[in-house]
Amino acid sequence: MASLKELKDRIGSVKSTQKITKAKQMVAAAKLRKAQAAAEEARPYAERLSAVMAALASKVSGDDAPKLLAGTGSDKRHLLVVVNTDKGLCGGLNSNLVRAAGAKARELTAAGKDVEFYLVGKKGRAPLKRAFPNQIGHHFDTSEVRTPGFEEAASIADELVELYDAGKFDIAHLVYPTFKSALAQDPTIDQIIPVPSPTTAEDSDAVVEYEPGEEEILEELLPRYVKTQIFGALLEIMASEQGASMTAMDNATRNAGDLINKLTVQYNRSRQAAITTELIEIIAGAEAL
Amino acid sequence: MALHFELVTPAKLVRSEDVHMVVVPGAEGEFGVLEGHAPFMSTIRDGAVQVFKTEGAAPETIEVRGGFAEVGDNGLTVLAEHVEA
Structure with missing residues (x-):
């Protein structure tokens, strides 16, 4: 299981890739109009x-x-x-x-x-x-x-x-x-x-x-x-x-979006799991007293 | 009636208009084309195409390079490789 920090970095990198593909898509759309003309x-x-x-x-x-x-x-x-x-x-x-x-x-x-x-x-x-x-x-x-x-x-x-x-x-x-x-x-x-x-x-x-x-x-x-x-x-x-x-860039942008969603869910789950574990530890500690 | 004149390059249709007369620099000498000219085709040398909008008006010159001119039923078409803007 990837650590929280790793997941966060991964999301960040996919996000910046998505920015590039999105920009390239828009440039291509503008150039396409010119090329067609x-x-x-x-x-x-x-x-x-x-x-x-x-x-x-x-x-x-x-x-x-x-x-x-x-x-x-x-x-x-x-x-x-x-x-x-x-x-x-x-x-x-x-x-x-x-x-x-x-x-x-x-x-x-x-x-x-x-x-x-x-x-x-x-x-x-x-x-x-x-x-x-x-x-x-x-x-x-x-x-x-x-x-x-x-x-x-x-x-x-x-x-x-x-x-x-x-x-x-x-x-x-x-x-x-x-x-x-x-x-x-x-x-x-x-x-x-x-x-x-x-x-x-x-x-x-x-x-x-x-x-x-x-x-x-x-x-x-x-x-x-x-x-x-x-x-x-x-x-x-x-x-x-x-x-x-x-x-191609439109597809890539969409795929990046899907990947970001998936990673975000995973990130949130592991964060929640970590919090839950911590709580259980504290409660168990308090009960033992 | 006026002469329909078209000047086309590979990049675009430069001119398409009705004019009085066009003087084209043909490979074997300049020739003027008026409305109703007989079907004719000639290669052109580098030079200026002179476009007379109306009779007696000052000509507008367009520098063209390489190509040929065709006179048919639907007017004069000059296919030039390059046109000096």
């Missing part, structure tokens, strides 16, 4: 870009299509771009992502493909390195900037396109969470390179004039499209991180 603001650009892409890709096809659209003609080497958070305290978000990436990697390996990883964010590094020690290629650090934005997305995309042009891989997949709600963030795997041909090729009757040419525009457009995809993933991870963090 940012994701909202980015939507028009992505929508218009894919509309333009669809219109162009249906026109330029066959042999003269750029490599980023047509692929290298092989599907042997796969690159998994895994986007994780930099900070913890966000529940199972990162482990879910790592698990999804690992499952995909095993599936590809079983099919006889080579798999390499390209990691964004700190938290996925250790577990993936443990599971696939020889397949970790590059790592992009986003921990130095407060909110990863388009610039970071652009440099990731540039690096990927460079690797692709150098023939380091044939197909790249992007692994990131899709923010559904504060409770659910599902890991999603999308192919980003070669750019998947848009399925909704709408035929417009209008004859569009292109300057310089269709192919040149498409060539400029494709890297931009990859950038936008990665930017979208960065926005999703930010919203997901805050959402998951909010939920």
